[in-house]
Amino acid sequence: MKTSSQPLFRSAAAVALSALVLAACSGGKEQQGGAPGAGAPLQAPAxxxxxxxxxxxxMVTELPGRTTPYLIAELRPQVTGILTQRAFDEGSEVKAGQVLYRIDDAPYQAAHDSAKAALARAEANAQVARIKAERHAGLVKIDAVSKQANDDTQAALKQAQAEVAAAKAALDKARIDLDYTRLKSPISGRIGRSAVTPGALVTANQTQALATVQQLDPIYVDLTQSSADMLRMRAEIAAGRMQTGAKGEVPVKLILEDGSEYAVEGRLALSEVTVDEGTGSVTLRAKFSNADGVLLPGMYVRARLPQGTRxxxxxxxxxxxxxxxxxxxxxxxxxxxxxxxxxxxxxxxxxxxxxxxxxxxxxxxxxxxxxxxxxxxxxxxxxxxxxxxxxxxxxxxxx
Missing domain, CATH: 2.40.420.20 (conserved putative lor/sdh protein from methanococcus maripaludis s2 fold)
Known part of the structure; x- marks a missing residue:
C-alpha cells in the first residue's frame, strides 16, 4: 500500500507546480501589458x-441713446368753432406758415366787422371832440367861454381819444381771432396723424393736440452717461486725449438698431446741467444731419465717442x-x-x-x-x- 501511493503523490505535486509556474507567467504578462491606462501617466489636455x-x-466710449426731434410743435386751436377743412396729407412734409386746418370763420368775421365799425364811430366822435376843444381853447383866451367849459371840452377830447384806442384794440383782437380760424404750422417738418376730422368741434386751448409737426433734419440723439464717466470724459478732453473738432466739438458716430453704422458723423451739442438723483446719470445731446430721413424719433441707437488712441x-x-x-x-x-x-x-x-x-x-x-x-x-x-x-x-x- 505504501509503495503504490508514492507515484500518485509525485504526480499531484508536479501538476501543482506547473499551475504555479503558469500563474506566475501570466501574472507577469498582465503586469507588463495590464489594462489600458492602468498605471500609465495622465496626458496633459490640448x-x-x-x-x-x-x-x-x-479708444472709444459707447453710450446708449434715443433719437429726438430737433423741433416739435403740437397744434392746438386758439379759438372755438367747427372744423371745416384739413388741408394736409398725414405723414407729409409741411412748411412753416402753411395752413393745416380751417375753422368756421363766420362768427369771427362778423365780430371783426363790428369792431371795425366801432372804431370808425369812435374816430368820428374824437374828431368832433377835437374841433370843439380847439375852439374853446381859443375862446377862453378872450374870456368868451368860461374856464370850466374849456376844461370840460378838453376832457371830452381825451375821453374820445381813449375810446378810439380801445376800439383799435378791439379790432386787433377780432383780427387775431379771425386769423386763428386758419391753423398754420409754426415750423417746417413732418406732420403725423390727425386727431380730428372736418365737422368736429374744437375749443380754444384744448388739451388734445390736433396734430404734431416734427423737424427731423437735423435731429438730436439723447445719450445717457454716468456722472463719473462724464467727469472722466471732461478730464480727457482737457488733457487732449479725446478727439475734438476745430471748435472744441466732440465727433460722434452712431450704431443703428440693426448693427449698421450711420453714414453721417455728428457732433456733441450739450450736456444736461443736472444729475438724475435716481440713476446718477446725466443726459448728453448729439446733433446729426438727417437729410435722408433714416433716423426717426424714438429709435434706440448706440453712440461712439472717440477718445484718441492708446x-x-x-x-x-x-x-x-x-x-x-x-x-x-x-x-x-x-x-x-x-x-x-x-x-x-x-x-x-x-x-x-x-x-x-x-x-x-x-x-x-x-x-x-x-x-x-x-x-x-x-x-x-x-x-x-x-x-x-x-x-x-x-x-x-x-x-
Missing part, C-alpha cells in the same frame, strides 16, 4: 493659445476672457513651464470682437483662446498656437 502683442488701439493696449478676444465671482476679469495664461495661470487683467472697453486690456498682460505672453473648460490653474497643458497645423499623431509600433 488647448489653443494666442500670443498677445501690444499696439496702438483707438499705444500700449492689448487686444484679447471676447471668448478668452472670463469673470470671477466678484466680476473681476481673468484670462488663462500658459507660462514657460506649459502650466496654466489665472491672470487678473484690467479691461478698458470692448472694441468689435475684442476686449482692450490695459493692465495685467505683457506682450509675448500666451493666453488660452480655446479649451478653457479643460484648463485648470497650475495644471500642465499642451499648447498649440492658434492657426498652426495640429501635430501629427505618433505612429503605432508593430507588436
Amino acid at each position: 488647448v489653443t493659445v494666442m500670443t498677445v502683442a501690444s499696439g496702438s488701439v483707438p 499705444s500700449d493696449a492689448i487686444l484679447v478676444p471676447h471668448k478668452a476672457l472670463s469673470r470671477d465671482p466678484l466680476g473681476n476679469a481673468l484670462v488663462m495664461v500658459v507660462n514657460a513651464e506649459s502650466k496654466v495661470e489665472a491672470r487678473p487683467v484690467k479691461v478698458a472697453q470692448s472694441l468689435g470682437s475684442d476686449w482692450v486690456v490695459t493692465g495685467g498682460l505683457a506682450a509675448g505672453e500666451r493666453i488660452i483662446v480655446e479649451g478653457l473648460q479643460k484648463a485648470r490653474p497650475g495644471a500642465p497643458v499642451q499648447a498649440q498656437e492658434a492657426g498652426a497645423q495640429p501635430a501629427a499623431a505618433p505612429a503605432a509600433t508593430a507588436s
Whole structure:
C-alpha cells in the first residue's frame, strides 16, 4: 500500500507546480501589458493659445441713446368753432406758415366787422371832440367861454381819444381771432396723424393736440452717461486725449438698431446741467444731419465717442476672457513651464470682437483662446498656437 501511493503523490505535486509556474507567467504578462491606462501617466489636455502683442488701439466710449426731434410743435386751436377743412396729407412734409386746418370763420368775421365799425364811430366822435376843444381853447383866451367849459371840452377830447384806442384794440383782437380760424404750422417738418376730422368741434386751448409737426433734419440723439464717466470724459478732453473738432466739438458716430453704422458723423451739442438723483446719470445731446430721413424719433441707437488712441493696449478676444465671482476679469495664461495661470487683467472697453486690456498682460505672453473648460490653474497643458497645423499623431509600433 505504501509503495503504490508514492507515484500518485509525485504526480499531484508536479501538476501543482506547473499551475504555479503558469500563474506566475501570466501574472507577469498582465503586469507588463495590464489594462489600458492602468498605471500609465495622465496626458496633459490640448488647448489653443494666442500670443498677445501690444499696439496702438483707438479708444472709444459707447453710450446708449434715443433719437429726438430737433423741433416739435403740437397744434392746438386758439379759438372755438367747427372744423371745416384739413388741408394736409398725414405723414407729409409741411412748411412753416402753411395752413393745416380751417375753422368756421363766420362768427369771427362778423365780430371783426363790428369792431371795425366801432372804431370808425369812435374816430368820428374824437374828431368832433377835437374841433370843439380847439375852439374853446381859443375862446377862453378872450374870456368868451368860461374856464370850466374849456376844461370840460378838453376832457371830452381825451375821453374820445381813449375810446378810439380801445376800439383799435378791439379790432386787433377780432383780427387775431379771425386769423386763428386758419391753423398754420409754426415750423417746417413732418406732420403725423390727425386727431380730428372736418365737422368736429374744437375749443380754444384744448388739451388734445390736433396734430404734431416734427423737424427731423437735423435731429438730436439723447445719450445717457454716468456722472463719473462724464467727469472722466471732461478730464480727457482737457488733457487732449479725446478727439475734438476745430471748435472744441466732440465727433460722434452712431450704431443703428440693426448693427449698421450711420453714414453721417455728428457732433456733441450739450450736456444736461443736472444729475438724475435716481440713476446718477446725466443726459448728453448729439446733433446729426438727417437729410435722408433714416433716423426717426424714438429709435434706440448706440453712440461712439472717440477718445484718441492708446499705444500700449492689448487686444484679447471676447471668448478668452472670463469673470470671477466678484466680476473681476481673468484670462488663462500658459507660462514657460506649459502650466496654466489665472491672470487678473484690467479691461478698458470692448472694441468689435475684442476686449482692450490695459493692465495685467505683457506682450509675448500666451493666453488660452480655446479649451478653457479643460484648463485648470497650475495644471500642465499642451499648447498649440492658434492657426498652426495640429501635430501629427505618433505612429503605432508593430507588436
